[in-house]
Every structure is written in structure tokens, then in C-alpha cells.
Amino acid sequence: MYCVRKVTDDLTWVGGNDRRLSLFEGVYDIPKGVSYNSYLLMDDKTVLFDTVDHSVDKVFFENIEHVLNGRDLDILIVQHMEPDHAATIQEVVRRYPNVRILCNKKTSDMMAQYFSFDVPAAVQNVKEGDIFETGHHSLTFVMAPMVHWPEVMVTYDLKDKILFSADAFGTFGAIDGAIYADEVDFFRDYLDEARRYYCNIVGKYGTQVTALLTKAAGLEIKMVCPLHGFVWRKDIGKFIEKYLAWATYTPEETGVVIAYASVYGNTANAAEILACRLREKGIKTVMFDVSVTPASYIVAAAFRYSHLIFAATTYNAGIFVKMEDLLHDLVAHNLQNRTIALVENGSWAPTSGKLMRDLLSELKNTTILDKTVTIRSSLKETEQMSILVDAVVDSMPKHAEPAAESKALDPNAMFKLSYGLFVLSAKDGEKDNGCIVNTVIQLTDTPKRVAFAVNKANLTHDMILKNGQFSISVLSQDVPFEMFQHFGFQSGRDTDKFEGWAFSDRSQNGTIYLTKFANAVISGKVVSTQDWDTHTLFIADVTEAKILSEIPSVTYAYYFENIKPKPAPQLGQQKGWICKICGYVYEGEELPADYVCPLCKHGPEDFEKIG
Numbered sequence: 001m002y003c004v005r006k007v008t009d010d011l012t013w014v015g016g017n018d019r020r021l022s023l024f025e026g027v028y029d030i031p032k033g034v035s036y037n038s039y040l041l042m043d044d045k046t047v048l049f050d051t052v053d054h055s056v057d058k059v060f061f062e063n064i065e066h067v068l069n070g071r072d073l074d075i076l077i078v079q080h081m082e083p084d085h086a087a088t089i090q091e092v093v094r095r096y097p098n099v100r101i102l103c104n105k106k107t108s109d110m111m112a113q114y115f116s117f118d119v120p121a122a123v124q125n126v127k128e129g130d131i132f133e134t135g136h137h138s139l140t141f142v143m144a145p146m147v148h149w150p151e152v153m154v155t156y157d158l159k160d161k162i163l164f165s166a167d168a169f170g171t172f173g174a175i176d177g178a179i180y181a182d183e184v185d186f187f188r189d190y191l192d193e194a195r196r197y198y199c200n201i202v203g204k205y206g207t208q209v210t211a212l213l214t215k216a217a218g219l220e221i222k223m224v225c226p227l228h229g230f231v232w233r234k235d236i237g238k239f240i241e242k243y244l245a246w247a248t249y250t251p252e253e254t255g256v257v258i259a260y261a262s263v264y265g266n267t268a269n270a271a272e273i274l275a276c277r278l279r280e281k282g283i284k285t286v287m288f289d290v291s292v293t294p295a296s297y298i299v300a301a302a303f304r305y306s307h308l309i310f311a312a313t314t315y316n317a318g319i320f321v322k323m324e325d326l327l328h329d330l331v332a333h334n335l336q337n338r339t340i341a342l343v344e345n346g347s348w349a350p351t352s353g354k355l356m357r358d359l360l361s362e363l364k365n366t367t368i369l370d371k372t373v374t375i376r377s378s379l380k381e382t383e384q385m386s387i388l389v390d391a392v393v394d395s396m397p398k399h400a401e402p403a404a405e406s407k408a409l410d411p412n413a414m415f416k417l418s419y420g421l422f423v424l425s426a427k428d429g430e431k432d433n434g435c436i437v438n439t440v441i442q443l444t445d446t447p448k449r450v451a452f453a454v455n456k457a458n459l460t461h462d463m464i465l466k467n468g469q470f471s472i473s474v475l476s477q478d479v480p481f482e483m484f485q486h487f488g489f490q491s492g493r494d495t496d497k498f499e500g501w502a503f504s505d506r507s508q509n510g511t512i513y514l515t516k517f518a519n520a521v522i523s524g525k526v527v528s529t530q531d532w533d534t535h536t537l538f539i540a541d542v543t544e545a546k547i548l549s550e551i552p553s554v555t556y557a558y559y560f561e562n563i564k565p566k567p568a569p570q571l572g573q574q575k576g577w578i579c580k581i582c583g584y585v586y587e588g589e590e591l592p593a594d595y596v597c598p599l600c601k602h603g604p605e606d607f608e609k610i611g
């Protein structure tokens, strides 16, 4: 018997729930099951958005038949080829032989790998920005590679402002009759499973998720229809905010995850003592025994909290196996921006501390506290623990006294500085990269010398530090906002920002620069650097400089007045705090004192209250 729910007047959920599967993808336990969502649009053309896993195909085909009510299926849009959504494509084609499949080229290539029907005959390839008319609706396509496979795209209904988001915004857990997130207390009852789904399924691809969110920020979205979990029609901004934190590896909370591996309870005892001492200092703690808690839960907690303590016994001269598996999992999921402390145990040759340190050193922007606590069999004194606890607490962000700070420092004063905006570019081997900076100044005239500061998180920073060569394209007032998105809101570590870039040339030092939207280029060689915490200050001799146009330079003030789109309420309720730099909205009464904008990385001083 069919089981469907209406989403809008002409859109119906035709998916299914599986509460019997114990391991999703054969790895992740799903005690609350999982939903496989599919949506059927009944317009002049009938359009099915993705299919489902084999486990729910019986009800799925009954659902389609019921909603079609005698009509043929005209279009199947395939956004993602992973079999939990694509397994029944061949059966759809068999039952509805006139169906046209809309998908991108990568998807149709994969489809031919999975199925034996005549894929080229059934498929119509689409590209980013193509618009497909279904009658009353216009659908457009946005490529979302690696969210979660390379072929993924999402679809936007221009009429009803619905984003069909593929795996993005999904959650583990069957939907128990409730199709909408606002039919349940999502943030109380489902957020943990949404986080566990995100971190374990697409956590590795934060850059790509951020790129999709940046594209989505330009759309007016009234509803999000993912392939797992609930449809979103309220509080979308609140969920997007969580996604931004996860995608940028920004801790949601200051607190400590203590994960321990203990064979006879002595390492567990040390972990318990650590947790007590931290709690006594007012620090939030969560604890996991890695032998009994599946890694996916600990990975999710590691994405949630700022600090991680790993305590492991030495086993076969290595790390206890369950802990080793967990640490490999964290590295594989690309966790970043954390502070880590280590505790090792060993009765005759403790080695797990060094081995854990070596393994975790692959995590980007992560500090591993210098001192590893070493236990010989069992804890005999607490001094080492106290030192570790103090080091963890000291590494946590300190909250400034607001009253004292506001008297002495008005952050808006910084906006009165009249600096410009630039694309700073560099080269490493065959790889070009560039980022937006606002810190270039001329230092001396004879010789011509400049200074600029670059955030250490930027790939361009690392390239200049390594090779010492760069070019600065001085941006001119004809530069569109999209240029700032392109060079400022994504990382060159995963994207080739200059691929297919038509307006560029090379300086004599080999670095690339812009020949459009820039009125001058200044190239040089670094002669000195200074470490300034989050940034490196580079001092450089100018080796080449030329004028490219007579269009005036962009200043920060000009950017805010004329280029940056004015914030418009788009994504759910727009009360809270808006980032004056990039327009990102934090929805909440109070902006945390240690908040960092997940898009542009500016702090609370660059936010102002709205709503």
C-alpha cells in the first residue's frame, strides 16, 4: 500500500524508511533507521527527483503509481549516483520506458557503470545554470562535487524556491511520519544524528560543502528537500549555521572530548580523574570508551567540541587498536582547528603517546599540547594530570571583560582605516593560487618596498612562505562581488581558482596576476617575515610594477557601499548578528564572545545586531 506525504500542492514525498538496516554504508550504525527520500512533481511534465535504496523499493513504486494516478513519468532527475538513492533507476526505466533522465555527464558515465539499460538513449545531460521548464516550474541545476560524490548536483525550483539538496542537509534516522523538521523538536532530538550523519558522510569535504553553501546563499530558499531526513521550511538559517560550522571545522562549543582506550581500567581511571578536574574548573566534558562506542559518535563529538584528549594504553608496542582506528578515522575526516592533549599508558615501554602524536600531526591548524602524560600501569600521583588540565584550560579562548573592552576599544574604529583590496597570488610548482587581502602598504620608496599580512590558513600564505615570490593585483572599482566570493570564500587547497580564468598574465617572477578588474600589478620578492599569531607579515622588495587601467582602486569603504550586496532576509528568520565583512548571519540573541565567522573568519567585533 502506498505511503506518501504532500510537500506542496504539486510536490509529494514518495520515499521510504528503513528501520532494519543496522549499518549504513556497512559502517555507521543507525539505531533510529534512515529515510530514503524521493519527491514527485506533478506539473505539465511529471518529474521524479532521485530514486531510493532497494530496501524500500516496493513502497516506492506503489507511491509513484499512486501519485501519477494514471499519468506517465516524463522526467527523472538524478542528483547523486550512490546506490542508496540510485539503486532503482533501472527499474524506473523498465516501468516507465518513455522517461528522460536529466543528470550531468559524470552521473551518466557512472550510470552506465552500474546499469545495463541504454543509458545514452535515456539521458539528457545538464550543466550548471541550465534551466528546465516543466510547465509551471523552472528548474535550474547547481553542481556540488564531493557533496558527497564527485557527480553530485542539486536542483533549485525557481517558482517555489525549493532547493533539492541531495545528501546535503540530511540526517540519520527514519522520519516517523513527520516529513517536516518543524513537526518535531529537531534541535533537541535530531541534531546529534544530523551532526553524526554530516561529519561521517561528508565531513571530509568541508571546502566543497562551503562552496555549495556560498552558492546557496545567493538563492532565496523557502524549502530544502534533502535525500535523507526532514524537509526544511522553517529555521533553515539555524540549520545552515550548523552546516557552516561543520564545513569550516569550527567548534560549536568550547569543551573537551575525552576518548580513552583501557584494557584493565587504569587508563579509564586516569580519564575519569581528568574529567573531574576539568569539570571543577567549569569546563564541559564528554567521555567515550573507544572499545564500546562506535567511532562515528566520537567523530561527531570531535566536530562539536574545541578540545580533544586521547588516553590510550600501549598495545603490541603500538596504540591500542580501537584508539588507532578512531584516530585514523579523524584524520580521514579531515578534522581541523582543534587543540589536543595526550595520555599514554604502558607497563614496560609506553609508546602510544608518540605514535598518537605522529598520527594526529596530519590534522591541519591543530595544536597538540607539548606534554604527554605518561602512566606506568596505573596513576600514582596527580601532578602530571594537574599540569595537563591547566594546559588545556590555558589554551581555551579567554572572554574579555565586555565593559572594560568597550570603553577602550571601539572595533568600528578599524573601519575608518582607508585600506584597499587586492588579489595576492603565488605559485608552487604548476599550481597557481590567489586570495583576497586588504593589508598591502608601501613601506619605503627607495628601494620600492611593500608590506602585507596574510592569514596562515591561506594556501597563498604557504606558497609565499615557501617560494618568496608573489604578485599583487590592485582591484579596481569595476570588480564584481563574485570575484570576492571566488578568491575569498573558498580554499585553493581543493579548488584551482585560476582554472579556465581568461583574464590573467604572468609577471617576470612567474606568478600569475589579473588583467581585468585590476588597475595595477605589483610583483616582488620577500626579504623578511614576522610571525603575528594568526598572520604572517611579509616585507618584500618590488621587482616589477605596471599600470593596467585608469579605473580607480577599490577601497574597503567603496566595497561596502557599492559592491557587497546589501544583506537581505533570505534564509529563514533574520534576527541575530550579521557579519559586516561578508554578510553571514548568526541567528541568536547573544553572539558568543569567541565567535568566528565561518565564512570570512572575522571575529565578533565585525558583527552587528539585526532584527
Ligand code: FEO
Pocket (backbone or CB within 6 Å): 080, 082, 084, 085, 148, 149, 167, 227, 228
Ligand atoms: Fe545518501 Fe551519498 O548517499
